Amino acid sequence: MITIENLTHVYPGTRKLAPRTAISDLTLEVKDGEFAILSGPNGSGKSTLFRILCGLALPSSGKVSVAGFDLFAQPAKVREVMGVVFQSPAVDKHLSVAENLKIHADLYGLGGAGFTRRRDEALSWTDLVDRLDQQVATLSGGLARQVELAKVLMTDPKVLLLDEPTTGLDPVSRRNFLDALHKLQKQRGMTVLMTSHVFAEADDVDRVAIMREGKLLAHDTPTALKAMIGTEMVVIQAKDTEGLAAKLRAEMGLAVRCIGDEVRLEETENGESLPLLEKILERYRPEVQSISIKQPGLDDVFVHVTSKAVPDHALAIDLKRTGT
Template sequence: MIRIEDLTHVYPGGRRQSPRTAVSDLTLHVPDGRFTILSGPNGSGKSTLFRILCGLARPSRGRVLIGGRDLLADPASARALMGVVFQSPAVDKHLSVQENLMIHGALYGLKGSAFRARLDEALAWTDLTGRLGDRVDTLSGGLARQVELAKCLLTRPRLLLLDEPTTGLDPASRRSFLSALTRLRRERGMTVLMTSHIFSEAEDVDSVAIMAEGRLLAYDTPQALRARLSGDVLVIDSPEPDTLAARLRDDMGLGAIRHGDELRVDEFPSGIDAVVLLERVLAGYRDLVRGITVKQPALEDVFIHVTAEARAARRVGAPESQETAA
C-alpha cells in the first residue's frame, strides 16, 4: 500500500540557521492490510514523514507510492485513498458530533440515504450513538478522538494515517482507541500507519518502524524486534551513570548504554546471566546504584539498543543499514 523509496527532506536554512535534514535516504514498504506504527523520539523525523505522506510537504528527493499511485506526480489520486487523523484536532468543537460528520460527508458529496448508511457504518464501533447531538467540546478526550476517526471512515479509506492520535488521552482511553483501530483494520482490511513516541503502543501491532535523527533504524514485527535482544535486560538507575558506565566497562568489560539516569546492559559475558550480574553490580558498586532490576526486553529496550548501535556506527564512519522488509 505504501512504498517509500530513497526519501530525503531537507529544511532550508536561513541567515542564522543551517539547513536541517529531517528525513535521510529512507526506504520503507508497508504491505496492504498491515497495521504499522512509526515510532521514535521527538525530533526523529516522524512528523515530517507524515506530512509528506499526507501531501502537505514535498520532499527534497525520493519517491512515494500510495496504492500504486505516485503521490508526487498525481497527488489527488493518491490522497483519494487516504483518511487522515492529525495530532491537532480537526473537528469544530462548537458544533455537534452529527454536524461535524455531516459537513465532512458533504465535502465528499455524501447526502441523503447514502450519507445515513455511511454514518451508521462509521459509528458502529464507537460509543457515540447516543451523543450525536452533543457539542464536541462537551465530550471526553477519548470520545472526541472517536469523532475524528469516524469522520475519516465516512469515505471508506483504504489507508488510514494517524499522527500521534493518543496524545492527551488517559491510559484507558488510549487502550480503547488502539483496540478499535486493530478491530477496524481487521474487519475492513484497511492499511493503518500511525506515528507514536510511546513504545508500549506498538507491542501488539503487525509491524514497527523505528526512526531516529531522520533515519530508519529498524523495521520488523514486534516479536522479531524484541528477539534482537537475546535475553533479559539489566536496568540500573544511578546518581552518576557516566562514572558507573566507565567502571563497568573497565572492571567487567560490560558495554552499558546510558538512557537518561539509567544504564542498560543487554549483552552479558559468556556463562553469566542477568541475575548473577545484578548481584555482582550490587556487591561492587552499591554506592553508585540507586535502583536495579532485571526485565524482559520491550520495544523501548530495542529502540535504545539500535540507536546506540547507530551512534557507534557514525562515530567510526561505518555505513548504516536501512531495513525495509517486515
Template sequence: MIRIDQLRHVYPAGRKQPERTALFDLTLDVPEGQFTILSGPNGSGKSTLFRILCGLATPSRGTVTIGGFDLGLQGAEVRRIMGVVFQSPAVDKHLTVAENIRIHADLYGIGGPEFQARKDDALAWTDLKDRQADKVETLSGGLARQVELAKVMMTRPKVLLLDEPTTGLDPGSRRAFLDALHRLQKERGMTVLMTSHVFAEAENVDRVAIMREGRLLAYDSPAALRALIGTEMVVVRAKDPDYLGDELRAHLGLAIRRHGDELRLEETENGEGLPLLERILDRWRGDILSISIKQPDLEDVFVHVTGRAMPEQADHPGEPR
C-alpha cells in the same frame, strides 16, 4: 501499500535559520493490511514524513507510492483511498456530531441512501449513536476523537494515516480509542501508519519504525526489535557511573550501555541475569544505588538504537519535525 523510496527533504535557509535536511534518503515499505507505528524523538523527521504522505509537502527528492499510485503524479487517486487523522483536532467543536459527519460526507460526494448506510456503519463501533445531536465541544476528549475517526471511516479508506491521535487523552480514553482502531483495522483490512511517542501503543502492532535525525534506524516487528537486546537486561544505578562502567567492562568483558545515571547490560538471555546480578553485587555493592533485572520493552529498544529516552511531551505544533 505504502512505498517510500530514497526520500529526502530539505528546509531551505531562512532569515533566522540555516538550511536543514529533515529526511536523508529514507526508504520504507508498509505492507498491505498491516498496522505500523512510526516513532522517534523531536527532530527525527517523522512529522515531515507525515506531511509528505498526506500531500501537504513536496519532498526535495525521492518518490512515494500509495496503493500503486505515485503521490507526486497521481495525488487525486491517492486521496480517494486514504484517510487522515491529524494530531490537532479536525472537527468543528461548535457543530454537532451529525453535522460534522454530514459536512465530511458532502466533501466526498456521499449522499442519498448511501450516506445513511455509511453513517450507520461509521458510528456502529462508537459511543456516539445517542450523542449525534450534541455539539462536539460538550464531548469528552475520547468521544471527540471518536468523531474524528468515525468521520474518516465514512470514506472507507484503504490506507489510514494518524499523527499521534491519542495526544491529550486520559488512559481510559486512549485505550478505548486504540481498541476501536485495532478492531476496525482488522475488520476492514486497512493499512495503518500511525506516529506515536507512547511505546505501550506499539506493543500489539505488526511493525515499528524508529527514526532519528531523518534516518530510519530500525524497522521490524515488536518481538524482533526486543530480541535485539536479548530476553533479559540488568540495569544498574551507580554512585559514580563512569567509574563503575569502566570496572564492569574491564572485569566482566561485557558491553555496557550508559543511559543517564543507568548502566545497562544488554544482550543477556533468560537465566543469565540473576547470576550476573549476584556477581556485580558481590564485588561492587558499595558502588551501587540500585540494581534490577527486567525484560526489555520497546522503550528499551528505542534507547538502544537512538541512545536517548523519548521526551515526555509531544513536539510543538508548527515546528518541522
C-alpha cells in the same frame, strides 16, 4: 500499500539558519493490510514524513506511492483511498457530531441513503449514536477522538494515517480508542500507519519503524526488535553512573551503556543475568543503589537505537542482526 523510496527533504536555509535535512534517503514499505507504527525522538523527521504522505509538502527528492498511485503525479487518486487523523483536532467544536459528519460527507460527495448507511457504519463501534445532536465542545477527549475516526471511516479508506491520535487521552480512553482501531483495521483490511511515542501502543501491531535525524534505524516486528537486545537486561542505578560503568568495563569486561541515570547491560540471554547481577553486587554493592533484571520492551529498543551514545557501527551491526 505505502512504498517510500530514497525520500529526502531539505528545508532551505535563511540568512540566520543553515539548510536542514529533515529526511535523508529514506526507504520504507508498509504492506497491504498491515498495521505499522512510526516512532522516533523529537526532530527525527516523523512530522515532515507525515506532511509529505498527506500531500501537504513536496520532498526534495524521492518517490512515494500509495495503493499503487504516485503520490506526486496522482494526488487526487491517493486522496480517494486515504484517510487522515491529525494530532490536532480536525472537527469544528462549535458544531454537533451530526453536523461535523455531514460536512465531511459533503466534501466527499456522499449524500442520501449512501451517506446514512456510511455514517451508521462508521458510528457502530462508537459511543456517539445517542450524541449526534451534542456539540463536540461538550464531549470528552475520548469521545471527540471517536468523532475524528468515525468521520474518516465514512469514506471507507484503504489507507489510514494517524498522527499521535491518542495524545491527551486518559489511559482508559486511549485503550478503548486503540481497541476499536485494531478491530476496525482487521474488519476492513485497512493499511494503517500511525505515529506514536507511547510504546505500549506498539506491542500489538505488525511492524514498528524507528527514525532518528531523518534516517530509518530499525523496521521490524515488535518481537524481532526486542530480540535485538537479548531476552534479558540488567539495569543498575548507582551513586556515580559514569564511574560504575567505567569500572564494569575495565574490571569485568562488560559492554555496559549509560542511559540517563542508569547503567545497562544489554544482550544477555535467559540464565546469564542472575550470575552477572550477583558478581556485580559482590564487587560493587556500596556503589549500587538498585539493580534489577528485566525483559526488554519496545521502550528499551527505542532507547537502544536512538541513543546518541550508540556508535554508527554498533547500529549497523544491530540492524543487520534483525535483517532490516
